[in-house]
Each structure stands twice: as C-alpha cells, then as structure tokens.
Amino acid sequence: MRASGASKEIKLGGKVDEFEFFLEKDWSDGLPVVTPTEARVRWMLQDLQRDPDEPVGNIPPAGEPATVRTVAIHALMAGCKPEYLPVVLGGVKLILREEFNMGGVQCTMHGVAPLMIVNGPYADKIGLRGGNGCFGPGFRANATIGRAIRLVLLNLGGGIPGLASATVFASPIRYTACLTEHMARSPWESLAVSRGYAPEDDVITCAMVESPRLHFDDVSTEPERLLTGIGDAMTAPGSWNMWFKSDMVVAMSPQHAVLCANAGLSRDDARRRLCELAVRPQASLKRGGNWRSERARAMGIDPDDDEAPIHAVKDPDRLHLIVAGGVGPITAVCHGWNDSSRAVHGKYEV
Amino acid sequence: MTDDLGFIDPTAGGSRAKIPLAPRSSDLAGKVVGLLDNTKEQADVILETVADILRERYGVAKVIIRRKEYYSKPASEDLINEMAKEVQVAAAALGG
Numbered sequence: 512m513r514a515s516g517a518s519k520e521i522k523l524g525g526k527v528d529e530f531e532f533f534l535e536k537d538w539s540d541g542l543p544v545v546t547p548t549e550a551r552v553r554w555m556l557q558d559l560q561r562d563p564d565e566p567v568g569n570i571p572p573a574g575e576p577a578t579v580r581t582v583a584i585h586a587l588m589a590g591c592k593p594e595y596l597p598v599v600l601g602g603v604k605l606i607l608r609e610e611f612n613m614g615g616v617q618c619t620m621h622g623v624a625p626l627m628i629v630n631g632p633y634a635d636k637i638g639l640r641g642g643n644g645c646f647g648p649g650f651r652a653n654a655t656i657g658r659a660i661r662l663v664l665l666n667l668g669g670g671i672p673g674l675a676s677a678t679v680f681a682s683p684i685r686y687t688a689c690l691t692e693h694m695a696r697s698p699w700e701s702l703a704v705s706r707g708y709a710p711e712d713d714v715i716t717c718a719m720v721e722s723p724r725l726h727f728d729d730v731s732t733e734p735e736r737l738l739t740g741i742g743d744a745m746t747a748p749g750s751w752n753m754w755f756k757s758d759m760v761v762a763m764s765p766q767h768a769v770l771c772a773n774a775g776l777s778r779d780d781a782r783r784r785l786c787e788l789a790v791r792p793q794a795s796l797k798r799g800g801n802w803r804s805e806r807a808r809a810m811g812i813d814p815d816d817d818e819a820p821i822h823a824v825k826d827p828d829r830l831h832l833i834v835a836g837g838v839g840p841i842t843a844v845c846h847g848w849n850d851s852s853r854a855v856h857g858k859y860e861v
Numbered sequence: 862m863t864d865d866l867g868f869i870d871p872t873a874g875g876s877r878a879k880i881p882l883a884p885r886s887s888d889l890a891g892k893v894v895g896l897l898d899n900t901k902e903q904a905d906v907i908l909e910t911v912a913d914i915l916r917e918r919y920g921v922a923k924v925i926i927r928r929k930e931y932y933s934k935p936a937s938e939d940l941i942n943e944m945a946k947e948v949q950v951a952a953a954a955l956g957g
Contacts, residue, residue, distance in 0.1 A: 520867045527866045538871055547869045575872070584871050615933035666871050805902040851933040 520549045533588075537671075540661055540686060544588035555583045555593050561860075567600060568607040571614030573669035577603060582663060589659035594637050595652055599659045601715050601859025602627050602689075606660065612852040616719055617670035621751075622682035623719045623848040626760055627657060627689040628833055630703035631713035633861045634691040641693040643837020646723060657687030684722040684845075690835055696765035697834035698772030705778055706856060713861050718758045718831050718854035723843035734771045738781065741767075742788030744844045745823040748800025752823040753791070754810065757847035758854045759824050761785065764836040782832040789823035796821055829854065886950050890920035895948030897936060898928040899955050908954050 523532070530543040538544065545551065556563055556579070563580035570577050579600060586599045606613045606625045616623055629639055640650040647653050669675045692701050699705070703714035726744040731737035741761065751757050763771075763781075771781045794817035796802045804814035812819045824830045829847075831854060836843065886892065894915055898904045905926075912924035925947055929936040936953075944951050 519873075520869055523866045523868070526862045526864055529863050529866050529868070532866065532868075546866070547871060548867050549869065552869060581871070584869055588871060612933060614935070619933065662871075803902055849933060851931050 538666055539588070540658065540665060542686075544662070545590055547584045547587050551587055552580070552584055555587045555591070555596060556580065558593055559583075559596055561600075567603050570603075570607070570663060570668035572617050572675050573667065575667040575669075577663060577667050581667065582659070585662040585666065586655070586659040589662055590651065590655040591659055592637070592651070592655075595656050595659075597633070597859060597861045598627075598629060598637070598639075598652075598656050598689075598715070601713075601857075602656065602660050602717065603663055604859070605715055605717050605855050605857055608855045610853040611717065611719070611855045613664075613668075615851055616848065617664060617668050618675055618677055619848070620677050620679050621721075621848055622678050622680050622685065623721055624682065624684045624688045625660065625717045626684065626720050626845065627660070628702055628716040628718070628760075628831070629656075629689065629691045629714070630701040630708070630716070632711060633713040635694075639689070639691040641691040641835045642696070643839075645690040645693070645835050645837075646843070647687060653689050654687050657689035660689075661685060661687065682722045684720070688720075692833050693765055693835050693837075696769075698765075698769050699778040699834060702831060702833050703856070708858070712858050714856060714858055716831060716854060716856040718760050718845075719848045719852040720758065720760050720845035721847070723762065723845050726842045726844055727840060728767070728842070729840035731770065734774045734776055734781070734784070737767060737770055738784050739788050741842050741844065742785050742790070742823075744842075745785065745789035745846075746791045746821075747846070748796050748798065748802070750823070750846045751801070751849050752846050753796055753821050754801060754803075754806040755848075756825040756829060756850040758829045758831065758852065759847045760831045760833065760845040762833050762835040762843040762845070764839055764841050765834055766838065766840050767842050768834045778832060782830050783827050785832070786822065786824045786827045786830055790820045793817055793819040793821055889915065889950065891922050892949045893923045893925065893947065894921050895925045895927065895944045895951035897940075897944065897951065897953045898926055899932040899953065900928060900930070901932050901955060904955065911954070 529546045533544050561579050565579045567577040582600055582603055586596050637652050639652045664670045672678055704710055708714050728737055728740050807814040896908045908926050915921040
C-alpha cells in the first residue's frame, strides 16, 4: 500500500476536544465523526487489494477528485467498518455516472438523495439490513455506508446548503440512504436478479428519491385494492413525478408482496400494474401544485383536457419495486426528482 | 480532551484550483450581450423582456439568447465556447 503524500497527518499541539474540533471545521454532516488518523485510515484500507491513490472520480459540483484513500477517510469518519468500504466505493463510482446527474442534485432546490439498494451475498455478509427498521436508525452498515456517501458529497463535492446547494429543505434521507431487500421474506427474486444479474452478483442500484412516505393498508385481501391504494400514494399534486419521466422507489413490506404473489402476481406484474394505477385525471392536478399548461404541453397533453390521465411513472423501467421492511401491512413510497436523472445499477468489487 | 491530536484533513489533496472571475463591464453601450436560457418555463418570455430593456435603456448593440439543453445540467462546452466568441458580456438567466 502506497501512502498518499496528499493526506499526511497534521498534529495539533496541546489539549483539544477532537469531536468539537471536527464539528467546528464544517467537515461533518452536523454529527460527530470518527477522527481520521493515519493509523485508523490504514486499518480501513488494510484488507482492500486496491491502490489507495486509484482515482474514483471527481465529485460535483466542486469537482474535487476522490481516490480510494479519500473515500476510505470519509468512510472512516462516517463510522464504517473496513468491510463496508467496497460498498461505499461501489456507491461513489455509481453515483458519478453521467445519466445519474449527481451534479444537478447537489445544486437543486429539491431534497432528493441517492438511495442505495444493495443486493447480493456481500450485503448479507456485512449485515446490511432489509428487514424491520431498514431505513434506519439503528443499523451500523445502513447508517454509515449512506453517511459516508453524504460526507463525500459535502466535503469533496461542496454540496452544502448556502454554498453550492440551493436545497430548500433537504430531507432526512440526506443523512443516509442505504438498505438491502428482505430476501428471507420476499416472495420474488431480488431487484438485481429482475434486471438480469445473477443471484451471486453483488450489485448496487441507486435512485434519486425523496424520503419514504408510509402507506398503510391492513384491509386489502386481494392485490387490486392494495395496488390501487399504493398507486394513489404514488401520485400527488406538487410531485415532480407527475410532470417528468422521473424514477420512483416503492418498497413493499413482505406482507404486501406476499399478498400479491399468492394471487399469482410476479414482481414485474405488480410493478406494471402499479404504473397503470398510479394515475390522476389532469383536473385533480390543476387544483394546486406544479401543474402548468407548458408542462402539460411538454408531455403532449392538451392542458384543457381535464380528463387526460397523468401517470406518476411514465415508463415501468423507472419504477424500482423492492421488498423490504418488517412484519406489517405497510408500503413505503419514495417519489423522485426529474428526468435528468436516471437510476443506475452495477456490480461492485468486494 | 486529547493531547496533541493527530488527524488527516479530509479535504486535502484536491486541486483547489481557483478560477478568476471575468472582468465586469461597467458600461453596456454598444456591446453584444448574451443571455443563457436555462429552459425553465417562461424563461424565454422573461429574457426577451430583459433583452428589450437592455437595448432600449442601456444602448446594448445586440442581444443573443441561447438555450442550454436542460436546466439541471451545465451548458455544454460547445455552447459556452460559442457564446464566448459571439458576446462581450454574458449572463446565465433563470426562468420558472
């Protein structure tokens, strides 16, 4: 392992509270970080068979270069174990793909964040959570992998409110956003397998979404009513999904997914039916929110046609249906951003 | 409290390249001004109004309005270079 001369340890003389020191430096998300010392960074990199100076990419919009070592420093600061580092590196590489438009999201008024859905055996091995409470808090892998990505976006990308970021509210999902599926209770193949990967492949999917909205349905006993309700939660005045070809993530609890599967629906059947049912007549969207005649026209819709159906998801490939969460009758719906960001997926090295 | 804290600056190692701001014009009279439409709705209406005012009140010789591909993405290098050749003053302008 080569030591990078660019990140030598600095010594402060005298007594210092290391947690306060880092918080005062604006090098965190507002919560205390693990102080990156040479020894701890060596520990983080010890099992990784990669050159620490290997470039990972430039983080927008500031464009500061990330290397394996600088990502490891941020993973350490976030509280990661060394075995989480391959997932963090895979995630950083993935969110830098051009079609994901991370630079746009770093600057937008919106509050979306890259949600990482990690499939494959390595996610299980490191204890990533897909069961109850998987959006957090409480699970180190979920909490710290997502946080490491955020610290990279803040410190190397400059996506800080008041600097590059024009976000109005941001959102809790910007602290961390990483989970796996609840495969032990899912009636279907994983999201990655549904895309053609092998079950033994370690795959990350990233989609740009808002914090989850919880949709309770402890009443439905057949899929059509269940999916009609979830479809309604996927639509809303003020959501950009209505007026753009945006992505969306829907996380069904195992109970909801099993209800569909027991009636003979595959994952793809459920996904396609949700896209059909997540629709409103234009009139209901004109009463408020971001309806505008130009936006209707841009989608090829006559703004005066009140009955025109407006679908929340224009292309089923942009609905990412997963099975996650614990026991209970709930589906989590995460609305998306705009059509300049396309969800990305790929294998990562472990 | 810690004695003699050793730490790594997580932001060290970057390029830290400083890009100087272009010199600002104090007078627009006789100049060619470029306005970059960010594609948000009604940006064209707003910018054409601004262009009229620039010509009428400030004596601008010519206003060139160009449109980038998408408001959430940077303008392409080609478009920036094209505008740089044609105009003496340029403004990135919002609609919406």
